[in-house]
Amino acid sequence: MSVCICHETLIIANVMMILVNRKLIRSRTEFIMKTKPLIVGSVVLGMTTVALVLGMVLVKQVGSVSANVQTIEVEGNQWSYIFSKPAGKAKGLILAMHGGGGSGPQFDESAQWSQKATAAGFAVVLPTGLPSRPGLAGNFRSNPHVWNSGQLNSRSPRTKVDDLAALEKILARCQAELGDVPFFVSGHSNGAGMSFRVASEWPDKVRAVGIMSGNLHVPAGARGKKPIPTLWIVGEKDPLTPFAGGTTKMEIWGTEKENRPVLETATEWAKWNGFQGEVKQRAEREGVREYRYGNVVWVWECLGHGHAWPGGKKDELPESIMGPDVTTVDATSEIVKFFGEQLRK
DSSP states (O other): OOOOHHHHHHHHHHHHHHHHHHHHHHTTTHHHHHHHHHHHHHHHHHHHHHHHHHHHHHHHHOOOOOOOOOEEETTTTTEEEEEEOOSSSSSEEEEEETTTTTTTHHHHHHHTHHHHHHTOEEEEEEEEBBBBSSSSSSTTTTTOOOOSSOOOOOSGGGGGGGGHHHHHHHHHHHHHHSSSSSSEEEEETTTHHHHHHHHHHHHHTTTEEEESSSSOOOOOOOSSSSSOOOOEEEETTTSSSSSOOOEEEEETTEEEEEEOOHHHHHHHHHHHHTOOOOEEEOOTTTTEEEEETTTTTTEEETOOSSSSTTOSSSOSSSSHHOOOOOOOOOEEEEEEEEHHHHHHH
C-alpha cells in the first residue's frame, strides 16, 4: 500500500506556517533577546510539525485524491478508475462497483478495497460510473454517478450509455498487466445491481459474485457452463432496498423504485445457476441470519443493519437515509475470503 501527501495537505501546511511566521515576526525582537537560538529552532520545528499534521487531518476529513486514478475514453465518454495490484502475481482480479452517488475513490476509501484485496493476493479495479446526465459534471445531489444496472428510469439519458463496453475496456487494460487470472465481481447497492447484470451477461467470465444490498433488475441471460457462487449480504432494516421488497423513495434525488423481495431474487438466481432444491436457513450467528441455496447462493441477513457497507466508513450519509449501521460483519474481508475459497474448489 502506498502513502502519499496530496497537494492540499501542503497548501494547508504552508498557510499555517505563514500564520506562525507572522506571529514570530511581530515579536521577533523580544523573542530573540530572551530565547536562545536552539530553543527558537525547536519551537519553530515543533510548530511546523503541528501545522503539517493538522493539514493532513483536515485533508483526511474532506477526502484526498488517490494517486493511482487512471482514465480511459470509451464511445466519447471519459471513465476513471483505480487499479491496485498485490506484490507478486495476483490470484485474481476483483471488479468493485460503488453505489449510486459514490465513486471509485470513495468506495476504495470507505470499504478499504485496495488494502484488503491486495493483502489477500488479489488485484482490484474500482471504476467510477458516469453521472446521470453524462455530459455534465458529476454532483452527489444534482447529478450523481450511477451504473446502468437496469434500475434507472427508461427516459434517463444515462440508459443510453453502454456500461458493459466501458467495463470491458477497463478490464482489458488491467488484465493486460495481470495476465490470465480469475475474474470476480462485487458492488454496493446500485453497484450490486450492476454486479448481477455483469454476471448474467458474462456468465463464463465471472468466477464468483460478492455484493451488499442491491437487486437484480434485468432478465438473466443464458446460463454459463458453470454456476456462479454468490454471497449476497443484506441489511434487515435497509430502508433503500428492503429485505421484504416494496417501493422506496430517495428524497435527495426525487427518485422512486420497486424492490423485489431478496429471497425471491435469490431463489431465481440460484435456479439460474442450476440449483433446484429448497433454501436452507441456518441458525442465527453473531447477528447474521443465513439462507443457503446449496453451494451456489448464500444470503446473509445482517440483523438490525441498514444500507451502509458493513464494516465500512460510518460517516458518509445520515441514518435517516441509510438506516442503522450496527453489524459487526466486515463485508470487504468476508467477500475477499469468499472469493479465495472459490479458487480452492
